[in-house]
Amino acid sequence: MAESWANSGSRRAGGSDLYLDLGGTGSVRARLMGALREVIQSGRLAPGTRLPPYRALALDLGIARNTVAQAYAELAEEGWLTARQGSGTSVARRAAPLETGPAHGPVRRTPRRVLYDLAPSSPDAAAFPRGVWLTSARRALAAAPTEAFGVGDPRGRIELRQALADYLARARGVRAEPGRIVVCAGFASALRLLRQVLEGAIAVESYGLDFHRSILSEAGPATVPLTVDADGARVDELSATDACAVLLTPAHQYPTGGPLRPERRAAVVDWARAMGAIVLEDDYDGEFRYDRDPVGAVQGLDPDHVVYLSSASKSLSPALRLGWMVLPGRLVERVVEAKGPRETWSGVVDQLTLADFLSSGSHERHLRRMRKIYRRRRDQLTATLARQAPHIRVSGIAAGLHAVLDLPPGTEEAALRAARRLGLALDGLGAYRHPAGAMPPRDGLVIGYGTPPEHLFTTALDALCLALPAQPQTVEGR
Structure with missing residues (x-):
């Protein structure tokens, strides 16, 4: 793995050469976050500068794309970066270069931002x-x-x-x-x-x-x-x-x-x-x-x-x-x-x-077109889960604009917290349960596949898989 862009040659971000030093101790994600904070503080990345897509940055640095996705999401949560659907990830406008003089106190945390909208119930607005x-x-x-x-x-x-x-x-x-x-x-x-x-x-x-x-x-x-x-x-x-x-x-x-x-x-x-x-x-x-x-x-x-x-x-x-x-x-x-x-x-x-x-x-022609789009997205969701999280089952019939992912008992809240950290908007199944219902609680996630724009859907599914609970380990011989 390349330790820095400087060692592997010049790379571009926002049209300018940018070098990231990933040296030091700690996890790769922590070192990447530290390097990005440093180039923002020093002014080498000006407010509004667009960062590379995390797949491209991961390829340049020789690290896992999930590591870059997590680093971007956490820096956005801290207020260093901003991310909007269709606009990529950029340096936050308020992230001014570090000035000399007295310390200004700790970095203020901003509310979590939605990078990928997988909330159910909405169609693809771009397809209107x-x-x-x-x-x-x-x-x-x-x-x-x-x-x-x-x-x-x-x-x-x-x-x-x-x-x-x-x-x-x-x-x-x-x-x-x-x-x-x-x-x-x-x-x-x-x-x-x-x-x-x-x-x-x-x-x-x-x-x-x-x-x-x-x-x-x-x-x-x-x-x-x-x-x-x-x-x-x-x-x-x-x-x-x-x-x-x-x-x-x-x-x-x-x-x-x-x-x-x-x-x-x-x-x-x-x-x-x-x-x-x-x-x-x-x-x-x-x-x-x-x-x-x-x-x-x-x-x-x-x-x-x-x-x-x-x-x-x-x-x-x-x-x-x-x-x-x-x-x-x-x-x-x-x-x-x-x-x-x-x-x-x-x-x-x-x-x-x-x-x-x-x-x-016109309405029926539109419906025929949207059925193909939504069916393809649902199929992509199930195929992605089969590859990356085969222990997670999609329940319900193949219909509509949403699907329920069944989770192991007791894991829904942790999955929702992980999703928020990754900038994912989605719902837990518990939010839909009638408070007076006699049914036992059921853990799950309600995923809407209608809302994300087409060019972000694959990335949104990759982030979703990061938020899911890991497959339980089996004990050998049992």
Whole structure:
């Protein structure tokens, strides 16, 4: 291994020759960090100077790239470096050269920075179809009647409700008509409206989003958790509750990743019919199934007892703030009344644009393209783990924009701390567990593979593998 760049010739960083002395004692990582601090303090690396990618620096120095990745991450945490997705790693603007004179005290630590975003639930923002969306916007605005820009229908624009009825029937097996569809500002908005019209306790899956549980508890009793296993929610437990409704993610349980099995789909509909209850079907990523064709919506089994809920957040962008409900007829007017002032309605221009985007076939073309991208990323995730961490299992079906990595018991918190040190944003499975659930805790990481830009995805997976617990050592002869 080369001890310094000076011994192995001139190298470039930010367009200037830079020599790093890795002499001294201690680990290679500690010596590299010390050398980088020294060139920043001395002014040889000015604030804003971009550093080499850690793979290139590792090759130049003859050291492991993981060592460079850890050194960069720790120096960013200390405030010496800054790192942003798509911009690489640079010397921090506040990292001024060391001045002579009295000491200025210890280096101030700054909050940890996110180098790689593997948090779940978001699509690839760079893949938003700007050009095609703009074409739909122009076409929709040109065709829109004058009354579209006056006081509108709280159910949403008829153009969008008609386009949604056609698309959902074809692609998701939803039995819909425009009069039963209400457009809203995303899934959370829909949930708040439904909470206002449903009287009584609402059952939820024992693993799910805590802010959804909070919404359902704001104006009513606490939510009732249902056990989740590999076959989805244990809907047989509903008979022992006084719930008036149940919130489910049947196509792809969030976050554990299993589908609701056919017999349970039928059973929950039977329960709703017998009890006069409502099933709230969260179809958040039902279009993204990679091992087979997507499974149709539960709503198709009984439109009078199932509310179908979805949005544009996963298929297009959460920035659009567009969601929709397909409601049983008896709930439509009550939900519209609960909608209240016009200021809470979704924007007309985005509604008209999405209507054209759906009707023109652009939406389905976009989905076909994104399925290929996300399937490739999921396959890359599983292949990387098979090479670098074969003891870590990916659970759940091949679908959606996230995967769960099962961890050995008692290792989740340590893995999360290691991830933060490496600049990784991701979630632990424990954060999704219902506080009143009877299920034993399960250790795992929830990894989103939709968010990172394409050029950083491989690097993000390498960093992820560094954060995972090591394979347990086996005792010879046992």
